[in-house]
Amino acid sequence: MVNTFLAHDLLWGMTLEQLPADAPSWVIESISAGQPVVVRRALSAPDHVAVGVRGRLREQRYAALMSFASISRCVTPEALCQVSIDRDLPAVHALHQLRPMLDVCGWAWGVSGSAGFELASGVQALHEGSDLDLILRTPQPLERSRAQGLVKVLDTAGCQVDMQLQTPFGAVALREWASPARRVLLKNATQAGLVIDPWNPQEHAA
Known part of the structure; x- marks a missing residue:
């Protein structure tokens, strides 16, 4: 599948299962709350897109990968x-x-x-x-x-x-x-x- 998403697009549907085991607690809270992730500029596997998770604090930014299959919504x-x-x-x-x-x-x-x-x-x-x-x-x-x-x-x-x-x-x-x-x-x-x-x-x- 071709990655049609661009940097700064917001995506919904990220799941806890897609996070590394050592993901910070604030990242888990954000995903559990159903908040969107933002597409970032980075390479990824063909069926994934590079994203960033936002926390409440400015320094709370976490790089992750999201599968295309889990994307439920995109806002540009x-x-x-x-x-x-x-x-x-x-x-x-x-x-x-x-x-x-x-x-x-x-x-x-x-x-x-x-x-x-x-x-x-x-x-x-x-x-x-x-x-x-x-x-x-x-x-x-x-x-x-x-x-x-x-x-x-x-x-x-x-x-x-x-x-x-x-x-x-x-x-x-x-x-x-x-x-x-x-x-x-x-x-x-x-x-x-x-x-x-x-x-x-x-x-x-x-």
Whole structure:
């Protein structure tokens, strides 16, 4: 079966039997509660997908593998664009503020991180100091000048907003692509490396 799931997708159906025997208690609690896991960038067997389990604390992240057969539901970051929650938090306000501007940017975008997790699951994951994590699907190159303009838009929000550009070859941070740096860090399922062009990673810096 071809892995059609992308990094940041949320999956339901993970079972305790798929966890290693030494999995931390908080991981067992999360899976027992029926919480989703998030697809991560890593290689896996053809009938499995690499996922991460989230805990209540920021440092509680656990890498695992989930079988395709157990997946009961998938929610993509894009599916969360218009989902709202009634919580008085900077990240929630930032999403409300940025949504109209992102809707007309010409690219598919989505919500990931703690905000995406809470929007999709209803489990409170955001707090007063949470960043807002977003993704932008960029199958075609995004000019660096346009990236700089997008950063200016994100910086009008009332909290830190981090956006990842999802290229056909992996992900790169918008802020890094908008910077003067000649090379930027591109992350994919097998490695993370510095490239000149995230849409043409074979072009190496001298």
